[in-house]
Amino acid sequence: MILYKKTLVVAFLFISTHSYSQQRFFAEKAVVSFFSDAVVEDISATNEKVTSIFDVLNGEVAYLMSIKDFQFPNKLMQVHFNEKYMESEKYPKSSFQGKITGFSMNTTGQQNVKATGKLTIHGVTKTIEVPGTVEVNGNRLTVKSKFMVKLLDYNIKVPQIVWQNIAQQVEVTMDFVYRPL
Amino acid sequence: MKRIILLLLISPVAVLAQDDLLGELEKGTKPEVDYAFATFKGTRLGNGHTVETKNAGSLEFIFQHRFGAVSGGAYELFGLDQADVRLGLDYGITDNLSVSISRNSVDKTMDGYLKYKALRQSSGAKNFPVTITALAGMAYKLSPEDFEEDSGLENKDRLSYTGQLLIARKFSTNFSFQLMPTFIHKNLVEYNEENDQFALGFGGRIKLTKSVALTGEYYHNFSLPDNDTAYDSFYMRYNSLTFGIDIETGGHVFQLLMTNAIGLTERAFITETRDDFFSGDIHLGFNVTRTFQLKKSK
Numbered sequence: 001m002i003l004y005k006k007t008l009v010v011a012f013l014f015i016s017t018h019s020y021s022q023q024r025f026f027a028e029k030a031v032v033s034f035f036s037d038a039v040v041e042d043i044s045a046t047n048e049k050v051t052s053i054f055d056v057l058n059g060e061v062a063y064l065m066s067i068k069d070f071q072f073p074n075k076l077m078q079v080h081f082n083e084k085y086m087e088s089e090k091y092p093k094s095s096f097q098g099k100i101t102g103f104s105m106n107t108t109g110q111q112n113v114k115a116t117g118k119l120t121i122h123g124v125t126k127t128i129e130v131p132g133t134v135e136v137n138g139n140r141l142t143v144k145s146k147f148m149v150k151l152l153d154y155n156i157k158v159p160q161i162v163w164q165n166i167a168q169q170v171e172v173t174m175d176f177v178y179r180p181l
Numbered sequence: 182m183k184r185i186i187l188l189l190l191i192s193p194v195a196v197l198a199q200d201d202l203l204g205e206l207e208k209g210t211k212p213e214v215d216y217a218f219a220t221f222k223g224t225r226l227g228n229g230h231t232v233e234t235k236n237a238g239s240l241e242f243i244f245q246h247r248f249g250a251v252s253g254g255a256y257e258l259f260g261l262d263q264a265d266v267r268l269g270l271d272y273g274i275t276d277n278l279s280v281s282i283s284r285n286s287v288d289k290t291m292d293g294y295l296k297y298k299a300l301r302q303s304s305g306a307k308n309f310p311v312t313i314t315a316l317a318g319m320a321y322k323l324s325p326e327d328f329e330e331d332s333g334l335e336n337k338d339r340l341s342y343t344g345q346l347l348i349a350r351k352f353s354t355n356f357s358f359q360l361m362p363t364f365i366h367k368n369l370v371e372y373n374e375e376n377d378q379f380a381l382g383f384g385g386r387i388k389l390t391k392s393v394a395l396t397g398e399y400y401h402n403f404s405l406p407d408n409d410t411a412y413d414s415f416y417m418r419y420n421s422l423t424f425g426i427d428i429e430t431g432g433h434v435f436q437l438l439m440t441n442a443i444g445l446t447e448r449a450f451i452t453e454t455r456d457d458f459f460s461g462d463i464h465l466g467f468n469v470t471r472t473f474q475l476k477k478s479k
Binding site for chain 1: 201202203205206207209210213215218219236237239276354391392431432472474477
């Protein structure tokens with residue numbers, strides 16, 4: 001009898017999970033940019049070709065982007081970024097996979113949330129925990145986050161001779177707008 | 182029995198839980214055209230060009246220096262007592278089209294060219310094995326200042342033209358190779374020279390570190406005169422050979438070179454190189470470039 005009950009519970013869980021598995025939101029706009037203020041010149045770049053999925057039921061989230069899609073105001077910097085620092089021929093992608101916790105789909109206004117998961121840059125994967133915000137707006141979901149990335153954590157080496165040109169850490173900004181599939 | 186039902190019921194849940202969002206994103210990624218970039222560090226391989234053009238809105242100042250022959254010995258400080266220079270400006274009208282103007286001390290020559298990157302090496306959604314850049318140049322000799330009277334020479338005799346294809350392949354991050362079929366027309370030539378000359382150049386680079394590379398460049402001129410019939414060494418002609426080290430630091434590229442050519446227009450180093458690399462008439466030299474981004478792209 002106890003087993004029977006358990007079976008029912010499990011069956012119920014399965015059904016509910018199944019029915020909510022459509023609660024996947026896809027990013028219609030996903031922009032990742034970074035900024036580093038250095039002694040000689042500030043460096044900034046924006047990637048507008050990021051793809052992302054957000055499962056609002058369990059909070060799971062993932063994004064994926066090509067390093068080559070980062071656009072710099074200064075094209076020579078873009079070449080150096082790809083060739084010397086990110087080695088994008090060897091490590092073409094950067095991704096994040098993790099979970100967003102601390103939000104409710106029934107709350108309006110900006111909610112402060114936390115994202116934990118695995119961030120992969122330059123072939124190196126690190127577990128990170130970063131703050132962010134979620135805002136529910138009808139069936140649109142806006143997720144924003146801003147955090148620092150230390151270059152050395154991801155084995156990104158800046159040649160000595162240009163060290164003063166590039167800061168050892170950069171500020172990454174994410175601005176994603178999701179809608180259901 | 183009930184256990185089995187339970188297991189059956191659990192299994193789809195387990196499958197759902199394993200469903201990997203990132204894997205899904207990767208599956209959804211459409212193959213893109215992947216263009217080869219930074220086939221070479223700069224717009225110059227040694228004396229001649231690479232397939233690289235300047236990006237839209239960027240201006241490159243290039244300062245090129247060729248010292249005297251090392252074979253001059255200690256009296257000439259191994260060539261360092263004397264030098265020829267070229268000062269040039271290259272500007273990117275678009276990412277694929279550059280225009281340039283410069284001044285050379287050899288023969289007091291002004292030169293200008295248009296350089297157009299016509300096809301780019303790519304992989305992924307579109308496969309193309311090489312990058313092809315076309316170069317059209319013109320050089321005007323200001324020396325001598327005045328033609329002697331009765332010489333019958335006209336202003337057009339100061340002019341020469343270059344048409345060149347630069348065909349390069351970046352085989353790997355560390356190795357690039359380039360072929361340079363070249364046509365040069367000189368309006369006025371020495372008695373032993375041809376007006377139309379054809380040359381085939383080849384060269385490449387091997388990257389040693391992210392910022393340092395070794396380069397080599399050789400131009401074989403099929404129209405060179407026979408040196409046995411030359412009156413004296415002024416009429417002797419050799420093919421130009423160059424070895425170099427590229428060092429890149431931010432907006433600068435330094436190229437340290439060893440070459441037997443001193444002129445820096447195609448006319449000069451492909452058709453008028455008077456020194457023989459293999460008898461030690463080697464010149465040290467350098468190219469230094471600085472790029473300024475005049476117009477920011479959005």
